[in-house]
Amino acid sequence: MIQSLNAKQFEAFSTIILSVNNNLGKSFFLYGHGGTGKTFLYNAIIAKLRSQSKIAIVVASSGIAATLLPNGTTAHSRFKIPLHVDGTSTCSIKKGTHLAQLIQQASLIVWDEAPMTHRHAFEAISRSFCDLMDIPIEGPGHRLFGGKTVLFGGDFRQTLPLIADFGREQTLDGSLTRSPMWSSFTMLKLSENMRLDNSLANRALVSDGYTFGEWVLALGDGKLPTESFKQNAPSDWIQIPEVFLVPTTNEPIQSITSDIYDSFAEKYKNTIYLTSRAIVTPTNAKVNEINDYMLQQLPGLARSYHSSDSMQVDTDVPESFNESYLTEFLNTLTFNGVPDHEIKLKVHAPVMLLRNLSPSNGLCNGTRILITFLGENIIKGTIMGGSYDTKLVIMPRIVLNVEDKRWPFILKRR
Structure with missing residues (x-):
């Protein structure tokens, strides 16, 4: 793997290994757009350290990314991060436990x-690591993440933290770059697109001198010309070249699928x-529409599964409250990240998990089956x-607890 690294990847590899071997405890951020080989570099570093009997803890913000890393799991699951964090939060890691010893x-x-x-x-994890390593959380002697070498990676042009009911400024304020810790990070950059640059499809799609991969990067960097559709309105619309679009017909779903x-x-x-294929949509309604259409293209009969829905309310709520929300009404409720009351499936249908069932067996949020x-x-x-490709797995019925401020109860959907 080391021999396959390009110049930038090898430079990053050497810098990180140097910090680990000399116990420098540096914090790195590996910045690169999709296809620049971040995952390949992670795997090379992890394999190198584990071949030396050193421990590398591997996590990701999403389950689908975690499954691409050796023994990877989600960060919230591994480090016991609270669901609701603020500037004083810490992780639920107790000294003397197996997890504490693993981190140490x-x-x-x-x-x-x-x-x-x-x-x-990240700030909560840094405080928790300092506590586990008996290092001051702030002041003299303080070291980020308890003096551990940490390697974060990703692309700030992609999804930022999702903060419900808040606007642009609050979303940006939640970004890692707004943390007081950010000034202590060492930035490592990857720019060569290892995935798209050699793709026949990428080289075939060219507009105004841009290949598709170059055009996506220009979009992310804000280099494309913009225009306004209304007088005195912000100039924040771009024109997508026709060559990058799927030709439309009277049946748009049939066209794109x-x-x-x-x-x-x-x-x-x-x-x-x-x-190697996916259709991304802006709304769940379109997801359902496309899924229904694709399910019809599979041979065989579909099987319907229906959820069992109930409410969890405070004990001091009067009995009449429970009677005001019938089960039939609960069945009609839909939520982001939660299956609807009815699911239709067929054998050979690809599905994606929405919960961390068993990360150690590859069953994470985002795992495709x-x-x-x-x-x-x-x-x-x-x-x-x-890393769990072709593994046979069994998924049982599970209970999903849904909190939504639109409703005065917690929905329990099984």
Whole structure:
């Protein structure tokens, strides 16, 4: 793997290994857009350290990113980060536990997709690590993350922390770059696109001298010309070149699905084919519409699964309150990140987990699975992609607790 690193990757590799071997306790941020080989570099560093019997703890902000890393898991799961963090939060890690001992013995912490996580979470981890390593949390002798070498990575042009009901300024304020710790980070940059630059499709899609990969980078850097659609309105719209668009017809869903999933009838069992394609939509309503259409393209009969919905309310709430919300009404409620009351599935349908069922077995939020069996109480399938590729897994029924300020109760959807 080391021999396959390009110049920038090797420079970053050497810098990080030097910090670990000399116990310098530096904090790094590996900055690079998608396709620059961040994951490959992580894996090379992790393999190098583990070959020396050193411990590298590997986490990511999302489950799907965690599955691409060796023994990776989500950061919130690994470090017991509170769901709601502020400037004084700490993690629920007690001294003397196996997790505490693992962190104390670790030589490196690797954290992918870091820009997606609120800065208070990083600050909470740093305080917790200092406590575990018996290092002052602030003042003389203070060292970030308890003196551990940490490697964060990601792309600030992608998803920033999601803060409900707040605007641009609050979202930016939650970014890692707004943390007081940021000035102590060493920035490592990757710019060569290892994935797109050699792609035939990328070289074929050219507009105004830009290949598709170059155009996406120019978009992220704010270098594309903008225009305004209304008088005195901000100039914040861009024109997408026609060559980058899917030709539209009177059936737009058929157009995009046939373009992205070409030859679907012959390749629907091919996991490489499935994991190399995705359709991203701005709303859940469109997700459902596209999913329903694609499910119809699969052979065989669909099986419907229905949730069991109930309410969790305070004990001092009068009995009449429970009677005011019928089960039929609860069944109609929809929430972000939670399955609807009815799910239709078929064997060979690809699905994605929405919860961390068992990170140690590759079952994380974002794990993609190809269904092989639909039972009454369980679903069987094989994991697609990542370090757990082709592993056979079983998913049971689980209870999802949903809190939404629109409703005066917690929905329990099983």
